[in-house]
Amino acid sequence: MVTLPRALDHPGLRLTEAELLALRPPAHTARLRPASRRPGALPARISGQGIDLREIRAFADGDDPRRIDPAASARTGHLHVRSFHEDRDDSTLLIADFRRPMLWGTGTALRSVRAARHLAMLGWRAIDRGGSVGLLVAGDAAPASLAASAGQAQMRQLARLLTHSHDLALVRQTDHGPASLAPVLALALRQSSAGGRVHLATGPEALAGIEPALGQLARSRRVEIHLILDPAETQPPRPALAVTDGAASRFGRIAALDPQPLLAHLRKLGATPHLVWPDDAG
Secondary structure (H helix, E strand, C coil): CCCCCHHHCCECCECCHHHHHCCCCCCCCCCCCCCCCCCCEEEEEEEEEEEEEEEEEECCCCCCHHHECHHHHHHHCCCEEEEEEEEEECEEEEEEECCHHHCCCCCCCCHHHHHHHHHHHHHHHHHHCCCEEEEEEECCCCCEEEEEECCHHHHHHHHHHHHHHHHHHHHCCCCCCCCCCHHHHHHHHHHCCCCCEEEEEECCCCCCCCHHHHHHHHHHCEEEEEEECCHHHHCCCCCCEEEECCCCEEEECCCCCCCHHHHHHHHHCCCEEEEECHHHCC
16 A cells, blocks of 8 residues: 555545446446356457357359358359358557646646546446456556456456555556656557457557557557646646746746647558547546
8 A cells, every 4th residue: 555645545535446437327227248257258240160050041253262152052052152150359558648748737637537436437337248358557657557357346456456556556666757658559569459449548648669569469459549638738727927947937838738740640640639628538
């Protein structure tokens, strides 16, 4: 357990398990039934290599001859093939950025806290549809991880790791700059399933130098990047502000963030970007 200074032990500054567990959406009356006992396995609607029969139809050019159905072919006098539903692994990996550039905020909560809340909502959605969820936490030290699994108990463990890692980030002091996210994305490639989802919650300025790692990850995973925006970026104060380095000072105005160039760059790398406005994540 991490002991925080009293000044940091307040809602919006400190992350709690209770607030993450309370973000579970209302239960739906209809849920998808898993195709197997393996967590995260859901039947897709496309033809594939699964074991559930989709249809028997007439043979067409390009069909795999190994799929020919002897009984249907003999009965009709024409070649027929079987097609199957593909077993799709519905696994989700959440990546929380708790590095120092995320440990600030001008609204009701630190950007890191809002990132954790947003990821928790995504995790609950995956759990409620029968999928599996894992977690990576990026900090200024070695990343923390939780292997993917399904069920409410997994979300409790995930919430516990998020809160513990956030407490560590608040008290940890380092003499060097924030670590790059590139090694974390390389680790995500090893810890996530091909075809699965990867959700990264971070800030707009935190993505420098990750292009090769992000491009490689996005080639085989569905990567979604959630950019947690602060009120100072979306509605900066109008008056000029004084800036000083201790020896000299000057006045300047903060311009509102234009996210469009960054969004276009992320799309070119194969990722799907999302803007998380201050009112969207607490």
